[in-house]
Amino acid sequence: MPLLVILFIVSYGILTMLVFEQGQTIESQRGLIREMLKDSTQLAAIKDKMAKDDVKRLHEKAPAQVNPQPDSKTPDSASAAVGPKTPDKKDSRSSKSARTMKQVPGKPASDLEDVRRATRVI
DSSP states (O other): OHHHHHHHHHHHHHHHHHHHHHHHHHHHHHHHHHHHHHHHHHHHHHHHHHHHHHHHHHHHHHHHHHOSOTTOOOHHHHHHHHSOHHHHHHHHHHHHHHHHSOOOOOOOHHHHHOOSOOOOOO
């Protein structure tokens, strides 16, 4: 009987040490998660700032490239001077979407030939 009491005391001591160590491990993991969250928010802010700077640089660079020969009076230069904003917006959107979305390949011509065929997926 005294041997069982000693065995229970030792096992409860080991169990107490285990609970204490687990508490320390959980606290250290909590600290690491908080540190990772800070790093993640900083990284997101840096990426956002870089994207805004890229867009700003594109808008600053675009007017300089629109009309390289201001002295010539050809119809090509007049049409380039009339509509520079629309392509720039499309270019900036396409470059932004290229970073965020993956390109989907088009359907091959062999798939588009027979429109009478209907496939059903169950």
